[in-house]
Amino acid sequence: MLQLTNVTKAYGPRIVLDIRNLTIPQGTHWVQGGNGSGKTTLMRILAGINPFEGSVALNSIDLKKEPLAYRKQVSFAEAEPLYPGFLTGRNLVEFVQKIRNETNKGIQDLTDHFDISHFLPYKTGTYSSGMTKKLSILLALIGQTNLVLLDEPLITLESSFLPQLLNILNKRQAKGTSFLISSHQPFPDSFSVPTGKIIVKDQSAQLSNT
């Protein structure tokens, strides 16, 4: 269960997010909101990348009080990932594998499912935006984290890969992994029934059943 209490985020005088109280139960949630509504900021706060006021706790582990334990539970794929161009995909996979204690078999399974083994030996500077996106989602799925945050995972990906991706997410969801997925697109029918929807609007965020 993810608990946000008095979470505020401001850039100078401009308040971007002001969430008084939000409890997100385990499961998969679709984060929706217009351009500039604060979806990405919310995702980056939950990922532990952006600082904020207030408190965020996952399964009672507070992000500020236990930063390491919290981050062990959460992984994140950015909307527009940017990696050092001189690193290969393999370098990044091995880096995350080491931090998340993933087995070689786990990595092999993931790279097979993502069908990216052939471009992992190349430098990320040579990747297209779609390839970079695929790599970032793969990195977020390495290890057994409780919550996976995917910011706009469906953009720039080839449409033929979507069923495969949803299949992987379904399997992880069945094993108990929760997902927060932000997207402008409607929920794909092939994905298991989401637990709910989070609407980010007017600097706030709330659960919605519609």
Added chain:
Amino acid sequence: MRELLYVLIKSLAVPFYKRHAGVLLFVFFLMFGIVESSQIVEYHFALIGGMLNSEVFFAIVLAVWTLYSLKALHFLISTIRQEPYNFLHHLSVLPVGFGFLLFFTASAFIFLPVIIYTIFIYSVAFQNHYYTIIIFIVLFQASLCSINGWVLTRLLHTASLPPFITVPSFTLPHLKSQFSFYIGYIFKEGKTSLLLSKMFSLTLLYIIRETLEPGDDFRIIGLTWVFVLLSHTFLVQRLKIFEDQHLAWIRGFPISFGRTFVMYVQLYGLLMLPELMLITASLWRDIFYYEYLLLPLYSGGLLTLVHTYLFKPDRNPERFTSYLFWLFMLCFMLVLGKLIVLVTVGVMVLSFILLRKRYRQYEAVV
């Protein structure tokens, strides 16, 4: 011509002085601040006399000017290649000769501190009838500005650099840790900055090492080391920009603060490996092993402290240079006062406390 030159100086030369104000102020202090005002003229006469009478000293001065010119060229190239400076490409419609003249003048403007000091050199040389040296210095400085002018004009017209100016890059294998990402960046993208910093610091250390006598005070190396570290602060800034642009995602991973701190200290301590190797020859002759071991800690701590400053929230970039100036001035004075151990412990503790306070509160603005 005047309007174009004004824009060039404002876009290229002024940012150069702003970026390097800390180093330039520090050099100015050493040239004019450490000698009593009553002796300052005699001091500079002696300095210039030594330069005119010793071939080795003269060669060193020429080498320092060349390094300064290369540093300026490197800065100008990287600035012109940035997106906000795309408007400068309008200059490529001008005749090549005219473009060259503009960049030559802009380069000469950056060279101004050297040119002003050279006027004193000319007057001493003239008094001593060293006319050939005067002509040589004029031609040498004009050549440096011409090379810069030519390289920049060519960059604007062909979007390429002459082969002799490009440093070959290489990718390190086994880049699997956060530490290796930084090292990889230095060797791949920061290689020119690294090369210039190393050329400066190794030349300086070599000269000092050669003049050391057995039994000389360790402070001589300690004070030189302050300059060695100062010449690497530009690299710290580049690493921070790289970190903000390409490694922000790492902050979301379960990496402890202690590990992050040790990584920075290791990185900056190891960066000084060539300098440490150079002075290994002085071990047991001029310096003791504990003093030698102090240097990587002192380096790691001080450069980490500079890196930590860049994590300051709502930081005013204009104040970075004055921060550098006062920080290095303080270190210089403390080392002079035989307090290098205190400096080492102090910068290590301070960088740890400040990094702990700022690291998680920082948000990269790209």
